[in-house]
Amino acid sequence: MAKKHFYVVWNGVEPGIYHTWQECEAQIKGVKQALYKSFPTLEDAERAYSSPPYEYIGVKAKESNAPKELPPEVIRGALAVDAACSGNPGQMEYRGVYIGNGEEIFHFGPMFGTNNIGEFLAIVHGLALLKQRGIDIPVYSDSRNALLWVKQKKCKTKLPRDSRSEELFRYIDRAEKWLKENSYTTTLLKWETDKWGEIPADFGRK
Numbered sequence: 171m172a173k174k175h176f177y178v179v180w181n182g183v184e185p186g187i188y189h190t191w192q193e194c195e196a197q198i199k200g201v202k203q204a205l206y207k208s209f210p211t212l213e214d215a216e217r218a219y220s221s222p223p224y225e226y227i228g229v230k231a232k233e234s235n236a237p238k239e240l241p242p243e244v245i246r247g248a249l250a251v252d253a254a255c256s257g258n259p260g261q262m263e264y265r266g267v268y269i270g271n272g273e274e275i276f277h278f279g280p281m282f283g284t285n286n287i288g289e290f291l292a293i294v295h296g297l298a299l300l301k302q303r304g305i306d307i308p309v310y311s312d313s314r315n316a317l318l319w320v321k322q323k324k325c326k327t328k329l330p331r332d333s334r335s336e337e338l339f340r341y342i343d344r345a346e347k348w349l350k351e352n353s354y355t356t357t358l359l360k361w362e363t364d365k366w367g368e369i370p371a372d373f374g375r376k
Contacts, residue, residue, distance in 0.1 A: 253288025
């Protein structure tokens with residue numbers, strides 16, 4: 171008799187725990203950057219599903235991405251988000267990085283915008299992604315403005331909404347809508363750059 175396995179899908183059509191490979195395959199087929207792994211017991215699978223996937227799927231960060239030594243108060247099992255902008259406004263992009271191994275989890279842009287907008291969207295992107303995957307880990311941002319905007323569920327940018335910025339404002343509208351329609355338990359934390367150095371998601375262009 172074949173040994174039974176349990177399958178955890180962190181990123182797929184419907185994240186969850188599946189009892190057969192056929193069920194698991196249906197959730198990951200055609201999904202870009204699908205994250206899944208098999209476990210010998212249901213207990214192991216449940217423990218893995220409630221934890222960040224990068225602790226289980228064997229992803230190894232490149233040496234250049236490996237996290238620097240951080241103070242003990244920094245939570246390594248957390249997501250760090252940051253934005254960069256060439257000019258302000260200018261070509262903006264943002265990303266999320268898992269602090270534990272320096273792995274880039276998501277990246278958006280470049281697109282015409284401002285740094286503050288990028289910081290705001292990065293936090294909301296992280297919140298939505300973690301909720302979708304059923305993962306509850308903190309999110310660090312080094313932007314007080316963006317953290318306040320998320321709390322207020324409103325991107326209070328002064329960037330004019332015109333033909334050049336319209337595409338970005340559609341993402342802002344979607345982010346604000348998500349904040350108003352969703353609750354979350356994720357803890358949002360301020361990254362203390364003066365004490366800890368640049369946030370792990372920093373683009374290194376200063």
